[in-house]
Amino acid sequence: MNIESAKLVYFSPTGTTQSVVRAIARGVNPGTTEEIDITQPAARVQPLRTSETELLIIGVPVYMGRVPAIVRDWLNAIVARNTPAVCVVLYGNRTYEDALLELKTIVTKSGCRAIAGCAFIGEHSFSDPAVPTAQGRPDQNDLQLAETFGRKIREKLQAVSAVAEIPEAKIPGEFPYRGDSRLWTVDFIEVSDACTQCGTCAERCPAGAIDPADAKKIDTKLCITCCSCIRQCPSHARSMRPGLVKDAQLRLHTLYNERKEPEYFL
Numbered sequence: 001m002n003i004e005s006a007k008l009v010y011f012s013p014t015g016t017t018q019s020v021v022r023a024i025a026r027g028v029n030p031g032t033t034e035e036i037d038i039t040q041p042a043a044r045v046q047p048l049r050t051s052e053t054e055l056l057i058i059g060v061p062v063y064m065g066r067v068p069a070i071v072r073d074w075l076n077a078i079v080a081r082n083t084p085a086v087c088v089v090l091y092g093n094r095t096y097e098d099a100l101l102e103l104k105t106i107v108t109k110s111g112c113r114a115i116a117g118c119a120f121i122g123e124h125s126f127s128d129p130a131v132p133t134a135q136g137r138p139d140q141n142d143l144q145l146a147e148t149f150g151r152k153i154r155e156k157l158q159a160v161s162a163v164a165e166i167p168e169a170k171i172p173g174e175f176p177y178r179g180d181s182r183l184w185t186v187d188f189i190e191v192s193d194a195c196t197q198c199g200t201c202a203e204r205c206p207a208g209a210i211d212p213a214d215a216k217k218i219d220t221k222l223c224i225t226c227c228s229c230i231r232q233c234p235s236h237a238r239s240m241r242p243g244l245v246k247d248a249q250l251r252l253h254t255l256y257n258e259r260k261e262p263e264y265f266l
């Protein structure tokens with residue numbers, strides 16, 4: 001079967017998931033693509049509906065070994081009918097535990113057929129140039145591999161005449177899921193005098209945790225510690241203050257400095 005269109009769906013506060021999903025789509029090379037970026041709260045209001053005639057490439061980062069809780073309700077609300085789906089997780093060189101299996105299970109319950117899955121490595125959200133973890137990932141090699149994976153998906157689709165004939169991908173993982181998806185409630189962002197109150201951080205925060213009227217005010221109950229505001233501040237006014245997250249940054253840098261390689265399952 002020929003797939004004429006693909007929907008690229010991703011939650012990607014620091015951009016690594018987005019770039020791998022796009023690279024896979026380049027390899028698949030469908031006629032048309034539509035991007036559905038669910039990083040912002042406003043994009044998670046409408047549920048997604050898909051059909052058998054389009055390919056879904058759906059990506060999330062791994063948070064505590066799991067699919068981020070912030071997008072789980074939206075993912076569970078997807079309405080699909082036999083839609084072939086590619087499940088993508090990005091993790092920060094520690095481990096993806098059961099996140100890929102969890103994503104596959106969610107999309108399957110929504111009516112998709114999970115025909116492929118992969119786990120790629122992205123620079124850890126807590127990484128910075130002084131204390132890096134998986135810095136610069138995904139790199140050129142990763143993105144080339146993502147394109148190759150995309151081409152293999154295309155071949156898998158072309159070898160059959162209907163979605164029901166495509167074997168489901170065997171995804172590693174355990175149930176009950178091992179990771180505890182509860183995130184830390186922590187006041188860890190330092191805002192310096194360089195802040196111009198431009199509002200970029202509040203606009204891009206995936207959790208709506210930053211007050212648009214005062215970038216120094218953060219609702220720690222909503223904050224998901226994704227560090228998008230630190231990365232995207234045009235004045236470099238935001239940083240991590242000492243504490244739980246900063247300690248984790250050093251721990252990750254020390255314990256997970258050996259390069260891991262992407263894996264894919266078809």
Ligand SMILES: Cc1cc2nc3c(=O)[nH]c(=O)nc-3n(C[C@H](O)[C@H](O)[C@H](O)COP(=O)(O)O)c2cc1C
Pocket residue numbers: 011012013014015016017018060061062063064065066090091092093094095096121122123124125126183224225226227
């Ligand atoms: C709250 C939180 C929890 C995370 N948990 C894990 C984890 O369990 N294992 C891991 O290897 N990386 C973990 N990471 C790192 C992200 O999975 C990784 O940096 C990913 O590439 C970020 O994707 P994005 O750039 O699309 O936002 C975590 C990041 C955050 C913010």
